[in-house]
Amino acid sequence: MEIHFTKMNGAGNDFVVIDNRSGIYDDLTKEQIERLCDRHRGVGADGMLAIEQPVEGSSSQYRFRYYNADGGEAEMCGNGARCFARFARNLTTEFEDEISFDTIAGPLVATFPGEDVCIDMSDPFDIESDIELSLSGTPQTVHFMNTGVPHVVLPVADVTAVDIVAVGRELRFHEHFAPAGTNANIHHVIENGHIRLRTYERGVEGETLACGTGVVANALVHHQLTGAASPIAVDVQGGDTLKVEFEKDADGNYRNVKLIGPADFVFDGTISI
Structure with a gap:
């Protein structure tokens, strides 16, 4: 099969993006997706994004599909969502200011402030604070929440x-x-916020240069632990700084969570798999 693709990255988190609105790539197998993402035998990426027609009855413009580098489909990817939105915006002039799309984690909306992309994230859930675990025989306190996918957060003195x-x-x-397992994160505080x-x-x-849903989870845990006000800045391993905006309602639930950061085109190509 010949695949036409665009390579993109969001803060160093890189993706193979394909336009599957026609359904031409519906039969891609887990093994083919894994090969696409292979950094030695394929394009090389942390995952694959597919843009598709919205589900029947949806008011969104598109459907977002995300597959990890192992070929397994995941609910959401924050950096991937920003790349997806920028890719979708380039397909037409119809949706210049705002794009909406369906994900397994729920519908999302993207806007385009300056050179960045802002994603209105789904509300986090399954929030657990102060979980006592043993890691390599040492007691550790971690925190957990689902920001579209599950994330455990371990604050440390120095991530390096x-x-x-x-x-x-x-x-x-x-x-x-x-x-199911979880994504795992460590962070340290540079200063409050x-x-x-x-x-x-x-x-x-393995480690990735950035993870958008992880950025959101860690920013909100930082707020829980310190009371830091919105927005919270998060430096990622790829060298970029992303921002997380949020509100907290009277019941202590996080609402109107936004992830703001870059989404860049790298190159276009064709590969046979």
Whole structure:
């Protein structure tokens, strides 16, 4: 099969993007997607994005599909959603200021402030604070929430001093989060309202340069722990700084969560798989 694709990245989190509005790529297998994302035998990416027609009865303009580098479909990807929105905006002049699309995690809306893309994220849920776990025999306090996909957050003194792959893998497969597992994050505080983040992504099974849903989870955990006001700045491993805006209602629930950051085109191409 010949695949026409666009390579994009959001803060270093990179994706193969395909236009599947015609349904021509509906029969792509898990193994073919995995090969597309392979950095030695394919295009190379943290995941694949497919833009499709909206589901029947939806008021959205498009449907968002996201597949991790292992070929498995995931509910959402924040950096991927920004790239998806910028790609979709380039397909037509009809939706210049705002684009809406359906995801497994729920409908999302994207706007385009300046050079960045802003995603109106779904409300986080399954929030657990102060979970006591044993990591390599040492007690640790972690925090958890689902920001479209599950994330566990471990605040540390210095993210550069931690083996993110070892710690991330232990958290990702910890029995507390079985059977589905979780994405794993560590962050340290630069100053109130500004943190530095590293993420081990489920499905990639390694560290990525950025993770949008992880940025949101860590920003909100930072707010929980410190009371830092919106917006919160998050430095990611790829070198960019993303912003997370949010509100908190009278019942303590997070609402109107927005993820703001770059989404860049890299190149277009064709590959046979």
